[in-house]
Amino acid sequence: MEYAIRTENLVKKYSNNFTALNGVSLRIKKGEVVGYVGPNGAGKTTTIKILTGLSRPSSGHAYVNDIDVVARPREALRTIGALIEVPGVYDYLTPREMLTYFGRVYRMSGDEIDRRIKESLELVKLSDWEHKKIGTFSTGMLRRLTIAKAILHKPDNLILDEPVLGLDPKGIRDVRELIRQFRNQGMTVFLSSHLLGEVAEVCNTVIFLNKGKVVSSDSVQNIDRSMEQRVVNVRFLKPLSVEETKRLRAIELIKSVEVEDSVARLQYDGKPESSVQILRRLVSSNFEVVSYNVESAGLEDYYVSVMGDEKKEG
């Protein structure tokens, strides 16, 4: 099977004897949006630097579209668009001047460069800034510009390392929206982030890295399911009366009930069928249900559980 991104037993040791990566093997299918999470120093950026030719592995291999990045960097890097950390930009140039150079590096024709510059800048909402000096841009605009550079040549694979780092809430929302668009276009996205909410919102799969090793990897759906608690939170239209609370406790699938105003926290056996039955009983017993949610511990708790005693860091 051809993977979009694949690494085989990747090891990176630095001269001070620090091992940043200790046998990392990844398999990312085409069209997947994969989150790569872990604490600071886990090896996320090192992996990305190897995948983008910025760093060489001490041993092991990294492939993009089955092309060895170390042996054939030109071919491999042609299929990648990358945003790594918070890159610098040539602030005395305009977006057009900078992107024209990169368009030529990707061997695009003059017409194609013109068209793609317009399309990319439009996508990142910088069309009006095409001929303005980059030095006048805000942090959010700079990040969007570097994303425009990453997608200029319409790559199959997009590698994003902490793409929302240092952005304000609006900037974060803009970048998240862009990643959704890339996902919908069928692009493979490999996203390193320390913001678990971000990863949960846009990724299909999450890979957890700690101390240079992959400690867990699963789909967001499976992780959510595994972290579901045996608790249902129900919000009613009005606060429950004593009588209604009694009727609630009488439902046989419910083990215990905690009521506070119009919200009830119901404990049950955790089976999906039981959850369905409880909802049916509530409706048939004329309870006015506004919302009904199975409580989930979420990705953060999963992160803490797979990282062991490691403190969750930025």
Place this chain on the structure above:
Amino acid sequence: MEASRISFGNDIFETYLSVKFELLKHLKRRRLLIVAALAIIVPLIFFVRVPDTAGQFDDEVLTFANILIIISAAMFAGDAISGEFERKTNLILFPTPQRRGTIFAGKYLAAVLATFLVVLLYYVTLTLQTAGLFGWGEIPGELAKSFLVALIYTLAAVSVIYFFSAVLKRTLTSTIVGFLSLVMVLPVLSFILQRVNQEPWFIVTYSANLVTSVLGISGSPFGPGDQGPNIAEFTPKFGIGIAVMIAYAIVFLVAGMLVASRRED
């Protein structure tokens, strides 16, 4: 065979792109404009005291040629590599389908070309001045030879400063160290050797004195050149001087390229 031919073709094209991009950057940062203006203005200053002959006039004006070359090399090569790492522009420049060596080769060539242009402007201004003051017929034939020496010295000066840009982390440090090594360290070393009656033939700044000495007019009255007062007993030999400059150009360029290609964050 075919693959290596294609690879070579790619290398040439990528180097060409890098040269073009670097020259655009020098233009947009106005560095080229500043040094070019300097190349035109400095010879004009010598109108304040015009000597008797065209040769003497050219000799005086050319005492500033070497310092101009060093300033220009520092402006264009001082942060060529260190700047990419310090400003983190390497993070958008390197993950692209081009060999890192071609990027660095392009940076070197762009610095050389920009300095060549500055040197050309300096000599053109000087030639026009000499013609205006003394007539076209009085322009010394050795001026062309001096121009060629200046171009060769440009290669050496850019290589030395480029090397420090590859080795050192900070742009300011690499530019200053590169600049001072050519303006102060090597000339001082050359001066000391001459004081103990040793010809510093292997020091590139001593060889660079060929820029004026090829005119055959001795004893420049002033200037920041290598030859300080009371140490005029040695004059660089043409062949050796040119060989030393070429050697510096090659050795420092190759060393700089090797260091730059292996450099990681």
